[in-house]
């Protein structure tokens with residue numbers, strides 16, 4: 001399966017520019033043979049949180065129309081990163097996923113809000129899981145800071161996900177955490193992790209280094225430190241073989257954890 005990874009250079013509050021750029025890069029990835037295309041976090045507005053009342057996508061309608069049109073036309077699955085949305089009188093950081101027939105298969109709002117970037121002051125947290133299938137690929141999606149909560153990703157893996165998609169806006173100063181956490185989440189859940197970070201060259205400090213990690217922990221690909229469209233070949237069939245090698249799922253003792261650790 002060919003994964004189109006789009007490390008988008010997201011303009012701060014520049015919704016029109018960002019939609020145009022995302023479309024250009026999605027078309028480029030599809031023309032290079034991508035079958036699943038993945039975008040980064042909050043690509044419509046960036047972290048222009050104070051401007052959300054003017055800029056957030058109301059009920060995600062624009063994003064859903066955009067993704068549905070492109071998935072249908074190009075015959076590709078799109079894990080649509082995330083966009084800022086307005087639902088009722090509240091704002092969210094929402095991920096939409098469409099399959100290659102133009103059907104919406106996922107909607108998820110970031111469950112853990114990142115205080116260091118003021119998300120808790122402007123956004124509401126979601127409280128639903130994000131499990132979906134892309135054809136016969138059992139997958140799930142979480143957003144950026146969510147990866148610091150292993151129990152949340154484990155819940156998706158226990159529910160059957162073999163691939164975890166992680167759109168992000170992860171800043172350069174903590175890029176070592178990003179790499180280590182993603183690798184740990186892949187190893188402990190024995191699944192693929194496909195994590196796409198953004199680029200920002202001016203005021204903000206995001207330098208890509210998106211990652212695809214295999215279920216045994218091997219790093220299959222690391223993105224450049226600049227805007228990039230990369231198409232990477234992955235073999236999802238190895239997940240079952242890795243899960244057979246060390247039977248972590250069979251060896252779990254949930255009764256033990258629920259009483260002691262998982263308070």
Ligand SMILES: NC(=O)CCC(=O)C(=O)O
Nearest residue numbers: 114144145169170171174
């Ligand atoms: N956008 C985010 O959730 C950033 C998370 C982050 O930087 C972290 O260190 O965690």
